Amino acid sequence: MAAAVSAVDDLVLHAPRVLGFAPTGRIADRYGLDRDDVEDHLLDLGARGWVGSAAFAGTSGWFLTEAGRAEDERRMAAELDRTGARPVVSDAHTRFLPLNARFARVCTDWQLRPTRAEPMAANDHTDWRWDERVLRAxxxxxxxxxxxxxPLGGCLQRLDGYGARYAAALAQVDLGQRRYVDSPEVDSCHTVWMQLHEDLLSTLGIPRGADG
Incomplete structure (x- = not known):
């Protein structure tokens, strides 16, 4: 059975929940949508009070309002019920939690390298063995x-690609681009991981932090 395809309007509303504050182009690129079409949908969603726009420090983008978050969760729940994907997504979330705890520890090891004198010493990335252990993890x-x-991508098309994006970030790390481990400015391992976590939470209607 082919993966279910979400309505464009649902994707445009859902994107700021997953991506955070995001410009039109980034929303369009995330789901392979036409930018002008996305802009039209965002303006309509804004007129309904579900998204807002802001500009600061030379950047501009869209964000979900509280009403928009509620509407997004309603639509995601309806999609799960309509497609029968809820058990698959719920199982993935359950399996994700122990991986998430391990990922958090690995990211801490990338950022910190404790010493006897300083338990919270920043990792200056001069210890090759330390960093290689982190990268293997x-x-x-x-x-x-x-x-x-x-399995997620097999039931809902919008949930496809997380594994490939994470692998692409690791490939950049292997090429010496170490910012692809945890930089929020690129599609890093950390960026992909956090977006997946938010996608699972918002799809299932679970408040952030409530899953431990």
Missing amino acids: LGTLGRELTQLTD
């Missing part, structure tokens, strides 16, 4: 993430 998590997310 990220690779293992990536393989497990792909196994977890493949």
Whole structure:
């Protein structure tokens, strides 16, 4: 059975929940949509009070309002019921939680390298063995993430691609682009991971932090 395809209006509303504050182009690129079409949908959603726009420091973008968050969760719940995907997404979320705890520890090890004198010392990335251990752990998590997310993409098209995006970030790390581990400015391992977590939570209507 082919994966269910979400309505464009639902995707445009859902994107700021997953991406956070995001410009039109980033929303369009996330789901492979036409930018002008996305802009039209955003303006309509804004007129309904479900999204807002803001500009600061030379950047502009869209965000969900509280009413928009409620509407998004209503639509996501309806989609799960309509497609029968709820058990698959719920199972993926349950399996994701222990991986998420491991990922958090690995990210901490990338950012910190404790010493006897300073338990919270920043990792200056001069210890090759330390960093290689962290990168091996990220690779293992990536393989497990792909196994977890493949069934998601098989039932809902909008949930496809997380494993591939994570693998692409790791490939950049292997090429020496270490910012692809955790930089919020690029599609890093951390960025992809956090977006997947938010996608699972918002799809299931679980408040952030309520899943431990």
